[in-house]
Amino acid sequence: MCRHLAYLGPPVTLRELLLDPPHSLLRQSWAPRDMRGGGTINADGFGVGWYPDSGPPVRYRRAQPIWTDPTIADLAAVTSTTAVLAAVRSATVGMAVVDAAAAPFAEGRWLFSHNGVVRGWPDSIVPLAAELPVRDLLTLDATTDSALLWALVRHRLRAGLDPARAVAETVTSVAAAAPGSRLNLLLTDGRTVVASAFGHALSLRATADSVLLSSEPHDDEPGWREVPQGHLVRANATEVHRQALGVAVVPDQ
Ligand code: GLN
DSSP states (O other): OOEEEEEEEEEEEHIIIIISSTTOHHHHHHSOSOOOSSOSOOOSOEEEEEOOSSSSOEEEEESSOGGGOSSHHHHHHHOEEEEEEEEEOOOOTTSOOSGGGSSOEEETTEEEEEEEEOTTTTGGGHHHHTTSOHHHHHTOSSSSHHHHHHHHHHHHHHTTOOHHHHHHHHHHHHHHHSTTOEEEEEEEOSSEEEEEESSSOOEEEEETTEEEEESSOSSSOTTOEEOOTTEEEEEESSOEEEEEOSSOOOOOO
16 A cells, blocks of 8 residues: 655665665565555555755656666666655556555645545545635546546645644545545645555654654655654654644544
8 A cells, every 4th residue: 555755854865765674665665564454465556756955846656566667776876865755656446546546746846745545435535625725626637536636636736834833724624524534645846745644554754863754664764753653753854743633543444
């Protein structure tokens, strides 16, 4: 069920962050340790978004297993950045497998990813989707639950909500409309990051000047902490805050 990560801190190469660690995101694509709710490997695409020195983030996304991509290793070796959001995807049955369905989804400085599933898709979510402008529905990135969740978060960001509230409101409203959903969301603008642990594992490692949020720890070094279920993390490179979402997590399988 997808694995994702976000990093903020001193410059690192994408290779150091995504490919080199013993249990890197690359390895998690074919040998994840903690898949929940179905799915065994993450072979339906991958995406990386990173922040150049100025301007909006750059994305590289493909609808193929990350280990079969001929370009990512070379690109990752020469790309250094202070902020990254990356994901490997295991598509939910029936959902599109196309480049545009791979996270990160983006607008302006925002990058977004979803690890999980909206239960009862699409019927369960119709009442919430009806809140969105028709234009947003007609221009969804892909016909997937994750793309719709991004449209719901983005709608709140455009309305001026702060990112933690945009994510918290989206998780609580979708959990109510589609009980049993798994809603691990990840949102960054390159300076702050917001992440929910709601139905899937999420680990955090913070140092004095960096923060790394990841579905699974990517090495056996000390310092990883598991984010408790039903919680939201809001962090920048030097500070981490955690709050309860106030909604029970009840994944249905
Ligand atoms: N349900 C989403 C998709 O199909 C996310 C998948 C996941 O977490 N496996 O894209």
